[in-house]
Amino acid sequence: MSLKAGDWAAWVQAVGSIAAICAGFGTAYYQSWKANDLRNKDRVERERDRADRAEVVAFRLSGWLGEVGSRVGVRLKPYDDIRKRNPMPQPDAVLEQLKLDMAVGIEGVMADLHYLKAGSGDIAQLDFLVRLFNAFLDQAYTRGSLTEEDLVDFYDRAKLQLKSIKQVHANAERHLKPIVEAAARKER
Secondary structure, eight states: OOOHHHHHHHHHHHHHHHHHHHHHHHHHHHHHHHHHHHHHHHHHHHHHHHHHHHHHHHHHHHHHHHHHHHHHHHHHHHHHHHHHSSSSSOOOHHHHHHOOSSSSSSSTGGGGGGGSSSSHHHHHHHHHHHHHHHHHHHHHHHSSSOOHHHHHHHHHHHHHHHHHHHEEEHHHHHHHHHHHHHHHHHHH
């Protein structure tokens, strides 16, 4: 069975059409693959940039976080002794011993906290609790002389607030410590 010239032309046209369709799909696939490759490279670069910024934020916060931790530890110690004293001292007599009085807060890095993948909420909450604790002490100072029952309540509430601060501090430290250690290993 031999093909006539018209049949050959039809076969060549059919094969050419199939090749054109395959070339079209191949071109579309190649362009899609190339676009995905560029998006992946952009994503990797954005993630690396975010990680670098998280390291900067973590380093900037590490000093503040360490200071909060040490101040809370020191401030927690006198509460049991104060509660044992008879009579218990009025808040104004021990206010300076109890206040956290952080010279620096997190205002400088507040706008960059979102770079941290985890822990930014703990950092913001810790800053809030530190400020709240100092305001609590200031309020007790302005109330004047407190009764024995009010003093017991005041010292118990203050100790409870410091324990909450200590727990949030531990959570924040748990999130920041690996970032700082990883950056230190990179020797940046």
